[in-house]
Amino acid sequence: MAQAISDPDWTFEQLQNEAESIRTRLHHFRNSLGRFFVEKQEIIDLMVIAAVAQEPLLLVGPPGTAKSDLVLKFKDAMNLPGEDYFEYMLTRFSEPSEIVGPIDINQLREGKYIRREQGKLPTARVAFLDEIFKSNSAILNILLTIINERKFYQDGVPQPVRLQVLFAATNEIPEHGELSALKDRFVLKVESQSVQKNHFEALIDSGLQAEVHRVLQQKPWMEDHANLTDFVKAHRYLTFLFGRQENTTQEETFNDRQIFFPTEIFQEFQRLVSTLVQEEKIAISDRKLVKLYKLLRTRAWLFAGGTVSRDDLRLLTYLGETHEEMAILREKVPLYLGLA
Amino acid sequence: MSSSHPVLHFPNLQTLRLAITSKLLPTHILGQPTRGHRSEKGDLWIEFPHPLEKQTHHGLHQLNIQTGTKSPPLKEKVQTWFEWFPLQKEADPVHDERTSILFWVEDPQSLNELIFEMLRLGNDRQRFAMIIPKGRRGVGQHFLRVLGPPYFTLARAQASESLPQPITAYYQQRDRVWVPWGKQHPLGDFLRPPKNYFLLIPPQGKWELFPEVPFRDIYELTEFQLPRPAQQPAALEWEKRFQVPLKLIRHQTAEPAELWVLQENANEQLEKLVQTADDRLLERLTFAATTDDSEPILVLRARPSREKPPVLGLQAIRFRRFFNLPNLFLPIDQTISPPLRRDVVQRILATDSQSITWLHPTGDGSFQQESMPEGSFQPLRQWVDYLLEQERKPLETWQNAMQFAFEPFICNDDLTYASSEKSLSEEGSSMDLPSADFFPEEENSKSETKESEPTREQEKAPSPQPPQESSSQMLPAPDHTRQRLQTLENEYLEQDFHLSPAERIALWTEMAFLNTELKQSSDTASCWLHALWLEENLDPSQCQAWFMAEAQEHELAHEAPTPAWEDLLEKDTWTTSEARLIIALLVFLQAQATAQPGERTSWQNWLPRHVEKIQQKMEAQERTLPLRAIWLAWRAIAHFSGDDVLSLARARDRILARLHLRGVSPDLELPRFLRVSGTQSSDRLRQVGQHLEALRDQIQTWIEDSEEEALINPNEEAREATQAYADYIFAFGAATLHRTGLADECLESALVRLPSNDAVHDCLRESFEYRIQQRLQGDSPRDRLPPSIQEKLELLTSDQFFIYDKWRHHSRILEPNEQPDRFRRHLDEDLVHRLARLSDLQDREEVLEGIQPYLEPATFEQAQLADQVTILKTALELSLRLGESFARESLSRLRETYHTIQQNLKSIFWKISIEQEIQLIERAFITAGHYNLSQEIEIWIAHFRAILKKDFDNQSLKAISTLFTHGLKSLNKVGMRQEMNQLLEETSQRAERWLRQAQADTPENPETKAEQLQFQLQLTAAHAMLAPEETSFEGNTIIHETRSLLFSQRLKTKSKLALACCYVEVLSQASLEQILPLLEEIFQQLQGLAYDLSINKDHYCYPQLKFIETVVLLFVSDELTLDRKVQQRLEQEEYELRRRIHREMEQALQSM
Structure with missing residues (x-):
């Protein structure tokens, strides 16, 4: 069993030497995993991007469209130790103790409100919350704090959580006001759709294979291309890059955007956002916009080694907050970019 | 410094x-x-x-x-x-499909990207120009002018402002002043670039002046590259035909059975049916017999009817109609598989419309197609003989000896028609009853009946018994009355146009009495009104008889007013028959007062207290009353109100307006026997309706075929909409012919096909549904569209309104009377535009207020001559709604102005064309005819004759043919038929001379020929209207030439449409048997009425729909649906109505 990952202090130079090999491994990881699914490469790519950027990703789709399966295999392919992974299917009746651990009775007797968090969400590095919007308000508050602030309160004292990668799944995107805060935390939302209409044969074949693997307890997708450490290193490396500023001979300073985001692409990005907001009435908050930049850079690095291209702007397809917005973005973003 | x-x-x-x-x-x-x-x-x-x-x-x-x-x-x-003033940012810059944006692109590469991006995003409304301004060293500047560019592209321009070679987007803040989109110059309204230049105010830098140059469409400058070279694979002849077996499958439906095939014990079953069923059921059935080599097979069929078919408990195979085809029947619980279109089913299974076909199931889904000629189905009722078990025994006449010994008494209110020589007046009645002279003596017939076997003839009503000569005052048996009435009605029908007024009065009066006896109150009133109308002066005895009949019906006392009368007058509204009663009272009292001015009866004392109340309520009742009754009522009211001529004039105006809008309503004006007279009028109506229904399929196929020849490819919405509007037109026709089933079917089909979420379609849909609803309710819509629709039209944009109005302008379904100027929204606010808007107003006072200022002497005389003509034309059009005095004033002005025009004909500033002159004369005819101003008409006839002496051209031919279509019919209304004939002859001769000359002088041009043929067709139609017996369509040269030209492909769409519509309109004068094959020919051969580049191309195909409307209106025209005699009667009715009303009005005015 793999050992739990701790957080070493890698330097930029160390990571810079490894960056290209990490990128290659991650590239193999996502391509390899895609072989075990039918028409899910797009989602797998997004999962990789979200995992590197350490931004939560929401999978939306009707039951039976491989949402849970994707996360499980992703987790397996990362060769993740058991204690670093937490998954749970939420219901209306789920209690906080099921997510963050039960109250420690002994501590409670001493007047301390401490939860026994081992093996629960606060201690996991990778988490999968299925039917996340079925959370009740008690769980909602805890989740928001964990996702947003990466904190968890024990007896009133905030403690950092170890969560680095969060995937969530849902059948429907709710319209409720109180869930909109949770919804907003997921910058990227991707639809997992049924594939039987266009890939009937492949689905049958692949599904049958999956059943065989399950019964025979085989996991051929665990090919050791990349592990969580690689994801974490990639994230750290990119973080270093975001913070760097380069000087030219004219003593002019260039930041990450100026180096890696060509002007015409940035303008394209800007006007695409403006058009989506003005014309298609898609809500894009400032926070989302900043996180989007990070995701664009991550994708550009993963797929092409650094400079953001027009193709990377496809990420804007996944900004929708409702099914209608998702459908609009699916149609319009490629059209606007000329990539239809 | x-x-x-x-x-x-x-x-x-x-x-x-x-x-x-x-x-x-x-x-x-x-x-x-x-x-x-x-x-x-x-x-x-x-x-x-x-x-x-x-x-x-x-x-x-x-x-x-x-x-x-x-x-x-x-x-x-x-x-x-x-x-010095910097540009200011606009908070909410305008950006919609109509915003014109000018892109200034300095870099040609960027221009390419820009163009392609907009094309990619669906905008091709781009125009390009390259301008070389001064000071740019010959470097051309690229400009792209785009209508409604995508926001995404505008954002590109905004984003590139800081680049060395930016793309800037400008919008026109004011004429020829362009500022960056999203900004404005605070003093932009003051900027005036030099002529032929436009000013660009860039976000930074100098202002630039560029010369105005033409912009070219982007498609002219764009070359589209195919990804691969085009290929033209060779077409193969496909010889093999696909075999599809038809079969019957189970199918649940609620449709009732309409055909029964009796195979087992057919005879016995049928006998049992006729023995037990009532004759109304039997009336609805027809039957045919055949044999199956050994056993007889009977086929029963329900006659088509509005009511549901009868339910017969027979051991038979039941069949239902399939696809509403009248001659194809399927087993009740089965349907055809695979499902086929209606026309295909008809073609395969029911080609012969004269045969009745049914699909006899033979098991396992297969069937045997069986058919019999329609003619072999006989009405079942006619084959039933009702037998009497015993001979009829005549009853003994009751002898006087059996009289009861009553005390003698005087009966004051007994009406009898016995041919007694005593008249009731000898018995001291206070009322003058009609004398027995009205009633010719019956012939004595034998009282014994023939002792013979009962035969079919004895099913008729038995011969009337002669009235007994006795002093008893028994009424004759109702059968006798009915028969007598029938006899008189037949006599009237046969001879009405040849009867003298006195003979007609006599007939009407006797029919009135007979209807009273039969308690047919509506016909009673109608007969009395006709009788009274023919009298020069009201006959008090007739009026009294009418009044008594009405009072009797309401069980009110007629001798003197009672409290029940007070109650009646106090009611908020009266029923139609109550209103008639009041009118009968008024008329009677007026007649009495006129005949015996000094005498004051109790009624005469009672009425003055109630005249005002009656007057207040009478106007509200008019809608459901006959026009004669209305006029007589108001005459009486005017008399009792101290000769109130004003109220009488208003009543006259209302009557004329109703005649103008609704025409003569047979249901209100005519008694039943005249309404249903004519050669099998109900059968005729049914026949026309059936042909209309059959035509629908043919027309839908024609529409689809026509799309292939379209100049442009119509979009799917326009195609569907055209089919939908065709269905609306058919629904209108079906509603007019009382085929509610077909009307509903068409409405449903139209609603499904018509695109939604489009304001133009929405308005058209509502307009059509309004007109169709009017027809379904039995109205003849000639009024304007209601305010609710007008309000919706106000919300349309300019273009949308134009698309809507283009059709309304030409549609006689949507606007049967006035033709609103369809450019009225698009013209600048000038005189024509302002006047044209008046036709949209509903309220009479508003219209009057709107037009009066233009007719003020000071204003009118200062206007230019051309404007005076425009004003007067509008005034005449509106005068039909504004009353006689307004009409007279307008006509008087017109005469003066026309005189001035004639003097000015040599003026170089403005010259009236012959077409305009004829339009004025047409207007004058219609207005003068409406108000029976014969002298005016004669003046304008003289003017028209003067025009006939001038040189013709094609435009004047067109105007003359319009004059004949609409204007001269007015002469008919005022009885100037002879003058109409003369004008027609003179015009025909003059036109023929001109046509011959024109054809000799210039080579034949199909467009010119089409216009000439239209004129000749109109003349032919006018001749046919006046003298139908002398006009024949078979072998007619004009008809033949018209057909040749229409089917020849030499005409442009507009001319072809005009000629085709004219041709169809003219066919209304032919018989139904002649029309049908000609129409069939048109839809098989007429091509070229397809979509063009006009503004409505994305909404409907105007040429097709206009033609279909013309055809459907032909089917519902009086000429086709009414018997010739009935048409003549209606024309006669209108003439008599107008003549008397105008005459009495004139007398009333003179007596003031």
């Missing part, structure tokens, strides 16, 4: 703006270059090029603008003073 010129110091920009807008600074200075300095605080020093005038100086000082010669260095140079 000092300057040689004065320097003005403005503390801020607002002050400079104020100085400019208050015109303190001379305008010519503002457009000149100057120099200045702008401080960081916002102060401005600007050099003024000339010494300041004292007044200017003073004004400037008042605004705290300092003047002097010292200032900071004036380094900043501008070309105009307006350049």
Whole structure:
């Protein structure tokens, strides 16, 4: 069993030497995993991007469209130790103790409100919350704090959580006001759709294979291309890059955007956002916009080694907050970019 | 620093703006270059090029603008003073499909991207120009002018502002002044670029003037590359036909059975049915017999009817109609598989419309197609003989000896028609009853009946028994009355146009009495009204008889007013029969008062207290009353109100307006026997309806075939909409012919096909549904569309309204009477536009208020001659709604103006065309005819004759044919048939001479020929209308030439449509048997009425729909649906109505 990952202090130079090999491994990881699914490469790519950027990703789709399966295999392919992974299917009746651990009775007797968090969400590095919007308000508050602030309160004292990668799944995107805060935390939302209409044969074949693997307890997708450490290193490396500023001979300073985001692409990005907001009435908050930049850079690095291209702007397809917005973005973003 | 010129110091920009807008600074200075300095605080020093005038100086000082010669260095140079003002950001810049944006692209590569991006995003409304301005060293500047560019592209322009070679997007803040989109110049309204130049105010930098050049469509400059070379695979002849077996499958349906095939014990079953069923059921059935080699097979069929078919409990195979086809039947619980279209089913299974076909199931889904000629089905009822078990025994006449010994008494209110020689007046009745002279003596017939076997003839009503000569006052048996009435009705029908007025009065009077006896109150009133109308003066005895009949019906006393009468008058509204009763009372009292002026009966004393109440309620009742009754009522009211001529005139106007809008309503004006007279009129109606229904399929196929020849490819929505509107037109026709089933089917089909979420379709749909609903309710819609629809039209954009109105203008379904000017929204606010808007107003007072100012002498006389003509044309059109006095005034003005026009004909400023003259005359005819102003008509006839002597051209031919279609019918209304005939003859002769000359002088041009043929067709139709017996369509040269030209492909769409519509309209004068094959021919051979490039192309195909409307209106025209005699009767009715009303009105006015 793999050992739990701790957080070493890698330097930029160390990571810079490894960056290209990490990128290659991650590239193999996502391509390899895609072989075990039918028409899910797009989602797998997004999962990789979200995992590197350490931004939560929401999978939306009707039951039976491989949402849970994707996360499980992703987790397996990362060769993740058991204690670093937490998954749970939420219901209306789920209690906080099921997510963050039960109250420690002994501590409670001493007047301390401490939860026994081992093996629960606060201690996991990778988490999968299925039917996340079925959370009740008690769980909602805890989740928001964990996702947003990466904190968890024990007896009133905030403690950092170890969560680095969060995937969530849902059948429907709710319209409720109180869930909109949770919804907003997921910058990227991707639809997992049924594939039987266009890939009937492949689905049958692949599904049958999956059943065989399950019964025979085989996991051929665990090919050791990349592990969580690689994801974490990639994230750290990119973080270093975001913070760097380069000087030219004219003593002019260039930041990450100026180096890696060509002007015409940035303008394209800007006007695409403006058009989506003005014309298609898609809500894009400032926070989302900043996180989007990070995701664009991550994708550009993963797929092409650094400079953001027009193709990377496809990420804007996944900004929708409702099914209608998702459908609009699916149609319009490629059209606007000329990539239809 | 000092300057040689004065320097003005403005503390801020607002002050400079104020100085400019208050015109303190001379305008010519503002457009000149100057120099200045702008401080960081916002102060401005600007050099003024000339010494300041004292007044200017003073004004400037008042605004705290300092003047002097010292200032900071004036380094900043501008070309105009307006350049000092920076552009301001607009909070909400306009951006929609109609916004015109000008892109200025300095880099050709960017231009390519820009064009392609917009094409990719669906906008091809781009026009391009390259301009080489001065000062750019011959470097061309690229401009792209786009209508409604995508926001995404506009954002590109905004984003690229800071780039070295930006794309800038501009919009037109004012004419020829372009500012960056999203910004505006605070003084943009003051900017006036030089002529033939446009001004561009860039976000930064100098203002630029560019010469105005034509922009070219982007498609002219774009080359589209195919990804691969085009291929033209060779077509193969496909020989093999696909075999599809038809079979019957189970199918649940609620449709009732309409055909029964009796195979087992057929005879016995049928006998049992006729023995037990009532004769109404049997009336609905027809039957045919055949044999199956051994056993007889009977086939029963329900006659088509509005009611549901009967339910027969027979052991038979039951069949239902399939696809509403009248001659194809399927087993009740089965249907055909695979499902086929209606026309295909008809073609395969029921080609012969004269045969009845049914699909006899033979098991396992297969079937045997069986059919019999329709003619072999006989009405079942006719084959039933009702037998009497015993002979009829005549009853003994009751002898006087059996009289009861009553005390003698005097009966005061007994009406009898016995041919007794005693009249009741001898018995001291206070009322004068009609004498027995009205009733011819019956022939004595034998009282014994024949002792013979009962035969079919004895099913008829038995011969009337002769009235007994006795002193008893028994009424004759109802059978006798009915028969007598029938006899009189037949007599009237046969001879009405040849009867003298006295004979007609006699007939009407007797029929009135007979209807009273039969308690047919509506017909009673109708007969009395006809009788009274023919009398010069009201006959008190007739009026009294009518009044008594009405009173009897309501069980009210007629001798004197009673409290029940008070109650009746107090009611808020009256029923139609109550209103008739009141009218009968009024008429009777007026007749009595006129005949015996000194005498005051109890009624005469009672009425004056109630006249006002009656007057207040009468107008509200008019809608459901016959026009004769209305007029007589108001005459009486006017009489009892002290000769109130004004109310009488208003009643006259209302009656004329109703005649104009609704025509003569047979249901209200005619008794039943005249309404249903004519050769099998109900059968005729049914026949026409059936043909209309059959035509629908043919027309839908024609529409689909026509799309293949379209000049442009119509979009799917337009195709569906055209089919939908065709269905609306058919629904209108079906509703008019009372085929509600077909109307509902068409409405449903139209609703499904018509695109939703489109304002134009929405308005058209509502308009059509309104007209169809009117027809379904039995109205003849000639009024305007209701205010609710008018309000919706106001919300349409200019283009949308134009698309809607294009059709409304030409549609006689949507606007049966007035033709609103369809450009009225698009013209500038000039006279024609303002006048045309008056036709949209509903309220009479508003219309009057709108037109009166133009007719004020001061205004009118100052107007140009052409404008005077326009005003008068509008005034005449509106006069049909505004009353006789207005009409007279307008006609008088028209005469004067026309006289002036004739004097001015040699003027070089304005000359009236023959077409305009004829239009004026047509208007004058219609107006004068409406108000029975015969003298006016004669004046205009003379003018028309004068025109006939002038040189013709095609336009004048067109105008003349319109005159014949609409204007001369007015002559008919006032009984000037002879004059109409003469005019027709003169015109025909003159036109033929001209046509011959025209054809000899110029080579044949199909368009010209089409116009000439239209005229000749109209003349033919006019001849046919006046003398139908003398006009034949078979072998008619004009008809033949018209057909040849229509089917020849030489005509343009517009001419073809006009000729085709004219041809169809003319066919209304032919018989139904002649029309049907000609129509079939048209839809098989007529091509070329397809979509073109007009503005409505995305909504409907106007040529097709206009033609279909013309065809459907032909089917519902009086000429086709009414018997010729019935048409003549209606024309006669209108003539008699108008004649008397006008005559009495004139008398009333003269007596004032």
